[in-house]
Amino acid sequence: MTREPGSRLPAGHSAAPETRRVLKVCGATTPDDITTLAAAGADCVGVWHGVPGGHAELPEERLTELVAAAHATGRLDPVLVTFLGDPQVLAGLARRTGLRWLQLHAYQPPPVVAALRAALPDAVLVKVLHLRGGSCVERPLIGAYERAGTDLFLLDTATEDGRIGSTGHRLSEKDVLALLPRLTRPFLLAGGISPHNRPDYDGVVAHPGFRGVDVDTGARDAQGRFSAPAVTALARAWRTAMSLEESR
Incomplete structure (x- = not known):
């Protein structure tokens, strides 16, 4: 059966484990992708729906198929992006497809989170916070997002021309550390994540709220396909080898 998240967050909602770090890989489009990610050491898989023009956008029928495939692995949590x-x-989409994790990746306001929390009390709600030019676009709203019922934040880049999601642009550790005192919820780190830049984020990884990383481009080969060696390298770099073995 799919792994249940561990202990509860301050708001009392189920979310990612308090101590275990996870690797979320985004953009699966086929059952073969799901198989590759599960075997290579991923914990969560991002499936896209409602991302206009997105390279991994799925119609609802295919989304439902991939959610079921992820659950069938016994280790992958599917995450709507x-x-x-x-x-x-x-909420209707989540109920029809069996999705429990929902990642709001655009600029949805806090009332959307509150309405989702009311409609889906057992869901894991992930809100992306976008950093652009060193500043967090949603900084004034962080407290409102937390009060609305956000379980996890995901810290990602927004480019100067406004692009968000799977940009491959890295976050500065300095900028991330400057934002963390504002958060009372745990967080995932995104933005150009690779096995090689793990040492550049020692301070972020040491933070008690750090719960893992979210990767798209860094999990793929030169042809843009998911690569089992790349995923395993990410898992080993961002978690200890022991925790990787324990997660199997």
Whole structure:
């Protein structure tokens, strides 16, 4: 059966484990992707729906198929990655597909989180915070997002031309560390993550709120396909080898 997240967060909602670090790999589009990621050491798989023009956008029928495939692995938690902002639409989608993790990847306001929390009390709600030019775009709203019921934040880049999601642009550790005192929820780190730049984030990894990383490009080969060696290298670099073995 799919692994249940561990202890509860301050708001009382189920989310990622308090101590275990996870590797989330984004952009699966086929059952073969799911098989590769599960075997190579990923913990969560991002499946896209409601991401206009996204390279991994899925119609609902295919989304449902991949969610079921992820659950069938016994280790992968499927995570909806979406720009959608209608909580009724999102709640209905979650119920129909069996999704429990929802990642709001655009600029959905705190009331959307609150409505989703009311509609899906057992869901894991992930809100992306975008850093651009060293500053967090949503900084004034962080407290409101937390009060609305956010379980996890995901810290990612927004480019100067406004692109968000799977940009491959790295976050500065200095900028991330400057933001962390504002958070009372745990967080995942995204943005150009690779096995080689793990030492550049020692301070972030040591933070008690750090729960793992979210990767897309760094999990792929030169042809853009998911690569088992690349995923395993990410898992080993960002978690200890012991924790990787224990997660199997």
